[in-house]
Amino acid sequence: MQQDVEIMNLNPRDQQIFSAVMSLYCNGEGQPVASSRIAKQKGMAVCSATVRNAMSRLEKIGLLYSPHTSAGRVPTNAGFDYWLNEFFPLTEIAQYWQPAQAQLVEMAHGISQRYQVCCCVGLPQVSSQQVFRVEVLDFDGNDWLILLLDRAGQSHNICIHKPDDASDTIRYQFATWLNTVFSQQTLMEGLYRMQAMANTAPRNCHDSLNQWTRELSQKLGSDNSIVVGENYLYRQIDCEQSLNIGVSFLNFVEDKLAFKNGVSVLNTAQLPFTDCDELMVISVPYFQNHEYQSRFCVICPKSAQIEAIIQEFKLIESPDS
Incomplete structure (x- = not known):
């Protein structure tokens, strides 16, 4: 408790x-920050001795530590x-973000x-x-x-087993029938129509329709995600x-951050990676028509460019702007 009071009264x-140490450490390299390096920062106007004394105080109250002597x-x-809570208005960033799927994918690759x-x-969620x-x-x-495409050209891709007669003619007939069934319908309505209109499907496809409908339903009703840059x-x-x-990781994050809007950060102790203490997660929920959809998560080393990554989300416009 005494330590918390000291932190609050910096x-x-x-x-x-302290802010300079964090910015220099979180630069993608993660090297220990020396007092001489802080003193040379633009706008500091303090000598190395003053910085060393300050860093000693920050170490004493538990915000910094020295991995090696004089390192x-x-x-x-x-x-x-402390840095993330005190220096960033996280809950005010990217509130009720409503991206299109193309923006999600593009942003994931870009970041x-x-x-x-x-x-x-x-x-x-794709059913609607x-x-x-x-x-x-x-x-x-x-x-x-099967490619189910929306007007923006985004598709949901689903593999189904071929019928006994899988000639190009049958495939074209089946594609024509599916376009009739799904035309201007939601995915869920299209599935219902597949069952209701089964007798109008190409005859060679009748035996497989129940199986295909079940496979489509399972695919469209299941959770899905993309993972970029794991390497x-x-x-x-x-x-x-x-x-x-x-x-499964997204489900874990959702449970941890339920009902939290804006940017949230999960530090090492809050993550499920038991044998790895070098990671943190920056997470933002997103919505469609103000209805929660899922989360965008950045998993990164603690030495990553945290400020710049948070800035990426800060640039997102709110739906009311």
Whole structure:
């Protein structure tokens, strides 16, 4: 409790020096920050001795620590928590973000490549997506690939087993029938229509329709996600086991951050990666028509460019702006 009081009562100079340590450490390299480096920062106007005294005070109250003698300081988990809570208006950033799926995918790839981090994104709930066109492609020896496209050209791709007669003629007939069934319908309504209009389907497809309908229903009703840049994590961190990043990870984050809007950060102790203490997660929920859909998560080393990543979300316009 005494330590918490001391943290809350940091004087402005110590706060400025602490903020400089955090910015220099979270630059993608994660090297201990020396007092001489702080003193040379533009706008500091303090000598190295003053910085050393301040860093000693910050270490005493648990915000910084020295990994080696005379090696400079690095932030503790408590230091990260204090920095993020005190220096960033996280809950005010990206409130009620309502992106299109294309924006989600583009942003995931962009952030991952720019900052060498991993992005895990839950895809929008698809059952209410309206279908504009259906294509049936010859995928391989066993399957056809169905593309359910919306007006923006985004598709939901589903493999189904071929019927006994899988000639191109039958495939074209089946694609024509699916376009009749799904035209201007939501995905869920299209599934109902597949069952109701089964007797109008190409005769060679009748035996497979129940199976296809079931497969489509399972696919469209299941959670889905994309993971981009997972390889960056394994290059930068010491982790003995592979990280389970995907739908189960998103479910974990959703449970942790239920009802929290804006940007949230999960620090090491709050994550399910038991054998890895070098990661944090920056997470933002997104919506459609103000209805919660899923989360956009950045999984990164604590030395990543945290400020710049948060700024990416700060640039997102609110729906009312």
